[in-house]
Amino acid sequence: MKKFLIILFSLNFLICSKSVLADEILKGFDAYKNKDYQLAFDIWSKLAIEGDPIAQNSLGVMLQKGEGTEMNFLLSYTWFKKSAESGYTPAQVSLGYIYDQGMGIDQNKIKAFMWWKIASMHGDSDAMTLLKLLSNEINENDQKIAINLADKCVKNNFKAC
Template sequence: MSKKRYIVFVLNLFIGIQYVFADVNDGLMAYSKKDYTKAFNEFEESSSQGDLAATHYLASMYYQGFGISKDLNKAVILFEKSANQGYAPSLANLAVMHAKGKEMEFIKIWIALWNIKAGQLKLVMHNLNFS
């Protein structure tokens, strides 16, 4: 690769990085102004592009119910997504949620109950020859 092409490549890389993080910064600015809808949209867009910080902030919004209906399940999924890729603040939030216990245990119990109901329904359908 020629020196000129290499410089263009590096400049494009940095411009692209700034572009990706611009949405997160816009989201943080909107959040600080309590424009939660705009913040949510900015974080969601950046998260869909693989930005771990945006995924973390999006999870926080689901957890708090800002800009979107409170959804602890979605918050846990998003925190786990970014934590599993090495984003430490998400791991810390999962630890806090686990320490609180009530919300996490409620989710686990709720999921278990629905799995039981689904299993019972499957058994009933099988016994009635609907499977």
């Protein structure tokens, strides 16, 4: 009985923790929607540091646009990468864009293709469209390299992508 209560308490704690986290994420989105960028940035910064992929992606967007903070492409890249490597598909699309455009980092069409391929494997329609467009820009050999990298990345749970 004691084990059962401990397990029940642990599950309840996890559920409540996720609920509080979701509430904070939503507060950030409300602030962002109301153009209170500083509040959204503050909320998402705390959550991003704690490892929340939605907050990490949202922070990446704000840093890319200079909302609530100075524009910083390199830091934006860092947050998108953390979020993408946790498996968050919207961040994978954003990271592909960062590589495609060379925003804060060296342009790398193979890496862009790789991240868009990963996001498209998760059903993201934007990634599928971007992948088709990029297919016209890079040769077949580079596409094959990117696909192999994407497969390895997914198999390794996004480690060393």
